[in-house]
Amino acid sequence: MRSQWETVIGLEIHAQLATKSKIFSGASTAYGAEPNTQACAVDLGLPGVLPVLNKEAVRMAVIFGMAVEAHIAPYSVFARKNYFYPDLPKGYQISQMELPIVGIGHLDIDVDGVSKRIGITRAHLEEDAGKSLHENFHGLTGIDLNRAGTPLLEIVSEPEMSSAKEAVAYMRKMHELVRYLGICDGNMQEGSFRCDANVSVRPKGQQEFGTRAEIKNINSFKFVEKAINHEVERQIELIESGGKVVQETRLYDSDKDETRSMRSKEEANDYRYFPDPDLLPVLVDEDFKAQIKAQLPELPQAKKQRFKDSYALDEENATILTSSRQLGDYFETVVKESACSAKICANWVTGDLLAALNKANLEITDSPVSHERLAGLLTRISDDTISGKIAKQVFEEMWQSTATADQIIEAKGLKQITDTGAIEAIIDKIIADNLDQVEQYRSGKDKVFGFFVGQVMKEMQGKANPGEVNKMLKEKLK
Amino acid sequence: MYNKTIAELARGLRSGEFSSVDLTLAFLDRIKQHHSLNAYITVTEEQALQSAKAADLRLATGNAELLTGIPMAQKDIFCTEGIKTSCGSKMLDNFIAPYNATVVDKFNSAGAVMLGKLNMDEFAMGSSNETSYYGAVKNPWDTHTVPGGSSGGSAAAVAARLAACATGTDTGGSIRQPAALCGITGLKPTYGRVSRYGMIAYASSLDQGGPMTRNAEDAAIMLQTMAGFDDKDSTSVDLPVPDYRAGLSNSLEGLKIGLPKEFFGEGLNSDVAATLEAAINEYRKLGATVTEVSMPSLKLAIPAYYVIAPAECSANLSRFDGVRFGYRCENPADLADLYTRSRGEGFGKEVKRRILMGTYALSAGYYDAYYIKAQKIRRLISEDFKRALSEVDVMMGPVTPSTAFGIGEKIDNPIEMYLSDIYTIAINLAGVPAMSVPAGFAQGLPVGLQIIGNYFAEDRLLNIAHQYQQVTDWHTQTPKGFE
Numbered sequence: 010m011r012s013q014w015e016t017v018i019g020l021e022i023h024a025q026l027a028t029k030s031k032i033f034s035g036a037s038t039a040y041g042a043e044p045n046t047q048a049c050a051v052d053l054g055l056p057g058v059l060p061v062l063n064k065e066a067v068r069m070a071v072i073f074g075m076a077v078e079a080h081i082a083p084y085s086v087f088a089r090k091n092y093f094y095p096d097l098p099k100g101y102q103i104s105q106m107e108l109p110i111v112g113i114g115h116l117d118i119d120v121d122g123v124s125k126r127i128g129i130t131r132a133h134l135e136e137d138a139g140k141s142l143h144e145n146f147h148g149l150t151g152i153d154l155n156r157a158g159t160p161l162l163e164i165v166s167e168p169e170m171s172s173a174k175e176a177v178a179y180m181r182k183m184h185e186l187v188r189y190l191g192i193c194d195g196n197m198q199e200g201s202f203r204c205d206a207n208v209s210v211r212p213k214g215q216q217e218f219g220t221r222a223e224i225k226n227i228n229s230f231k232f233v234e235k236a237i238n239h240e241v242e243r244q245i246e247l248i249e250s251g252g253k254v255v256q257e258t259r260l261y262d263s264d265k266d267e268t269r270s271m272r273s274k275e276e277a278n279d280y281r282y283f284p285d286p287d288l289l290p291v292l293v294d295e296d297f298k299a300q301i302k303a304q305l306p307e308l309p310q311a312k313k314q315r316f317k318d319s320y321a322l323d324e325e326n327a328t329i330l331t332s333s334r335q336l337g338d339y340f341e342t343v344v345k346e347s348a349c350s351a352k353i354c355a356n357w358v359t360g361d362l363l364a365a366l367n368k369a370n371l372e373i374t375d376s377p378v379s380h381e382r383l384a385g386l387l388t389r390i391s392d393d394t395i396s397g398k399i400a401k402q403v404f405e406e407m408w409q410s411t412a413t414a415d416q417i418i419e420a421k422g423l424k425q426i427t428d429t430g431a432i433e434a435i436i437d438k439i440i441a442d443n444l445d446q447v448e449q450y451r452s453g454k455d456k457v458f459g460f461f462v463g464q465v466m467k468e469m470q471g472k473a474n475p476g477e478v479n480k481m482l483k484e485k486l487k
Numbered sequence: 488m489y490n491k492t493i494a495e496l497a498r499g500l501r502s503g504e505f506s507s508v509d510l511t512l513a514f515l516d517r518i519k520q521h522h523s524l525n526a527y528i529t530v531t532e533e534q535a536l537q538s539a540k541a542a543d544l545r546l547a548t549g550n551a552e553l554l555t556g557i558p559m560a561q562k563d564i565f566c567t568e569g570i571k572t573s574c575g576s577k578m579l580d581n582f583i584a585p586y587n588a589t590v591v592d593k594f595n596s597a598g599a600v601m602l603g604k605l606n607m608d609e610f611a612m613g614s615s616n617e618t619s620y621y622g623a624v625k626n627p628w629d630t631h632t633v634p635g636g637s638s639g640g641s642a643a644a645v646a647a648r649l650a651a652c653a654t655g656t657d658t659g660g661s662i663r664q665p666a667a668l669c670g671i672t673g674l675k676p677t678y679g680r681v682s683r684y685g686m687i688a689y690a691s692s693l694d695q696g697g698p699m700t701r702n703a704e705d706a707a708i709m710l711q712t713m714a715g716f717d718d719k720d721s722t723s724v725d726l727p728v729p730d731y732r733a734g735l736s737n738s739l740e741g742l743k744i745g746l747p748k749e750f751f752g753e754g755l756n757s758d759v760a761a762t763l764e765a766a767i768n769e770y771r772k773l774g775a776t777v778t779e780v781s782m783p784s785l786k787l788a789i790p791a792y793y794v795i796a797p798a799e800c801s802a803n804l805s806r807f808d809g810v811r812f813g814y815r816c817e818n819p820a821d822l823a824d825l826y827t828r829s830r831g832e833g834f835g836k837e838v839k840r841r842i843l844m845g846t847y848a849l850s851a852g853y854y855d856a857y858y859i860k861a862q863k864i865r866r867l868i869s870e871d872f873k874r875a876l877s878e879v880d881v882m883m884g885p886v887t888p889s890t891a892f893g894i895g896e897k898i899d900n901p902i903e904m905y906l907s908d909i910y911t912i913a914i915n916l917a918g919v920p921a922m923s924v925p926a927g928f929a930q931g932l933p934v935g936l937q938i939i940g941n942y943f944a945e946d947r948l949l950n951i952a953h954q955y956q957q958v959t960d961w962h963t964q965t966p967k968g969f970e
Contacts, residue, residue: 054806057566057685089802100805281849286692
């Protein structure tokens with residue numbers, strides 16, 4: 010492929026913070042209300058109103074900063090970013106420019122089993138704008154200011170990703186992290202988590218960066234990969250055919266799978282940032298940081314190591330189970346509540362349970378099978394009441410009902426038969442009915458053994474303890 | 488009865504000499520009679536009479552405050568729910584505020600009677616009240632001269648007894664300068680002492696509301712109601728509000744007054760200088776000692792102010808875009824046309840001039856040279872004030888270089904107009920409180936004495952002004968034709 014080219018990618022992620030009210034007003038941030046019903050005088054930018062900082066947004070930004078081991082600024086400043094747009098009520102956005110609340114940090118990603126550390130340049134607090142509605146207004150534009158003033162954390166990475174794959178891995182990891190921390194609901198359809206990608210290419214081995222293009226507003230993992238790949242192709246083709254990449258902002262069109270120019274550097278706004286005189290500097294002292302540190306949940310990286318160490322889980326299971334706080338909690342509760350080994354619990358949670366949840370498009374928190382019920386089921390495997398195979402059948406029943414594993418086992422008569430007398434009688438009958446096969450086995454055809462196991466299990470409707478059946482068959486067929 | 492102070496009116500209301508309705512009717516009558524002064528943009532006759540009736544009931548229960556039943560007026564920069572709040576601009580000629588400014592709420596709950604909304608320079612940008620969309624206000628002392636600005640309507644209304652008292656706002660002298668030119672008492676509090684919520688912003692880091700009254704005691708009464716922390720204004724200061732009347736009678740024996748030598752140099756009208764010298768002599772008689780102080784950075788105040796204030800205003804006024812409220816041009820062709828014509832037609836010349844200056848100062852490549860440098864100067868000026876006020880208790884000087892100038896005299900010369908605020912602007916940059924107190928007359932027009940104090944020393948300023956008013960009668964003078 011294009012082996013002589015190298016791609017350089019940096020991402021700016023906008024995570025909507027999960028505060029109840031807006032960053033500078035008391036209006037609700039809930040999604041989906043009737044247009045302009047969640048916009049108060051401050052959000053509308055009425056004459057005379059003033060912003061008051063929501064402390065919860067600051068707390069969440071600090072939590073994030075700690076989770077990516079970043080420097081938390083003891084003194085950060087809100088600034089006005091000036092531009093005119095109908096959905097920007099004040100004619101400026103309150104953001105942070107020179108002194109952001111979160112400084113240099115990092116996030117580790119895994120791509121194809123290889124770990125890579127991506128630098129985080131900064132993360133700053135800002136308010137979201139409203140929305141322009143272009144449909145159903147007969148040539149006019151409607152403005153919905155419900156979203157105006159919603160708190161955003163803009164997380165800027167270093168240009169340290171070298172493929173679309175890495176960019177996706179970074180975006181996914183960040184998505185997991187903000188949800189894990191409980192500071193963002195991560196809902197990408199509703200725009201709670203979106204990103205801009207800065208993309209450039211350079212000949213392999215060249216030190217300085219190529220000219221970059223910024224691709225705006227990408228709101229899915231699939232699109233980030235496609236948009237970057239498309240943009241890389243475009244830039245390489247352009248350069249190889251003698252052209253030059255210009256610094257510009259481009260928009261990704263997912264329908265056509267292409268990026269197109271929005272505005273060039275020359276057309277770019279001069280935002281005339283200056284400190285917002287309506288707001289005091291944000292002071293984060295050591296006490297506040299210590300308080301937040303004490304409330305900080307165990308972070309995914311540390312939890313993954315602990316799962317590997319104390320539950321003897323493999324890399325894959327540990328990664329999956331620490332991808333969300335709720336999944337990890339569910340798993341640990343099942344381990345605690347069941348008499349089963351952690352390994353079997355992990356296999357069940359990452360296997361049958363997650364498969365069923367994915368199929369039904371449900372989150373772990375909405376699982377129809379509670380951790381108590383799953384633990385009850387797994388306990389019956391470990392005490393040999395049922396086999397693993399029967400357990401899958403019971404699990405399916407549990408998914409459809411609210412019954413416990415024991416109730417289902419009882420009602421359906423699925424209890425495993427460990428009575429050696431009963432098993433022996435069946436084995437004797439099978440041997441008597443299939444003398445040819447007995448002959449074959451005894452003459453060295455080991456494969457026929459499976460035939461006998463199958464016949465016994467069939468006769469006993471799968472309820473015989475497989476270990477017992479094997480042992481006795483081997484004895485009788487000697 | 489309209490010729491009385493708040494304190495006297497409050498006594499009259501309690502003794503039954505007159506009711507709040509009587510008072511309100513009398514003031515409403517005077518407002519009509521002196522309509523030609525153009526002090527009011529909106530007169531809220533009906534609401535005023537309703538409030539007066541409510542105030543009379545409250546007075547009867549004995550549960551009244553000093554301001555209960557007192558007819559006053561609000562500068563039209565304070566948002567008043569259900570009432571037009573124009574800020575002196577065509578841009579907001581159709582704007583009915585849906586909420587009250589904190590200051591307005593406070594006067595309402597004190598039971599004050601609002602007579603109406605007072606004329607002002609457009610968006611508080613001006614020193615003569617001539618930039619108002621509603622036309623110039625006339626100075627009651629000489630109707631050919633300006634009342635000063637931007638709180639010109641407030642100053643004229645109080646001087647002509649068209650309200651017992653009024654609110655004003657001061658970004659670079661907008662309370663003190665018109666108070667001086669109209670012969671009334673005006674106080675610009677420490678930045679952060681009075682909530683700015685609902686006060687339409689001109690330059691957020693400098694704007695401060697304050698009282699405009701007949702004397703210092705009235706200013707103390709008004710400030711008592713206006714001052715205090717507001718959780719809706721992050722820049723308001725959470726400090727206890729002292730009893731501003733408690734110390735009015737304190738002796739001035741041993742008071743150390745500093746005269747900044749930069750205030751008495753070239754440019755100060757000699758008659759004004761002589762009047763001020765006489766006033767300062769009164770203070771000597773009251774036991775004060777007078778020394779000269781120096782504030783070397785003062786000469787940089789006007790250039791620094793005319794970077795910082797326009798920079799902030801250029802962003803503050805962006806919300807007036809014709810989209811959600813206020814003036815919108817006819818038949819806009821597209822978005823750019825909607826913006827340019829709504830703003831082009833809705834704003835006056837001076838407002839546009841300052842938006843342009845501010846936009847320029849904040850632009851890429853100029854920011855460091857203008858905005859950052861101006862902020863450095865601002866810090867130097869604050870240091871000057873802190874140092875000087877550690878040597879003396881208060882500083883005194885002129886409010887304006889001359890008495891009221893003629894209507895039309897300076898309006899076409901912005902630089903000359905800006906220079907008329909030379910003695911007031913530095914105080915806003917430093918954030919300290921200052922007063923203008925009537926100190927005599929020069930060529931028949933009032934002269935104001937400026938008293939500058941330390942941060943949150945409003946009580947001290949009021950005491951110093953009050954003691955002077957006990958031995959002088961400049962503040963009781965009424966312009967001819969308004970007795």
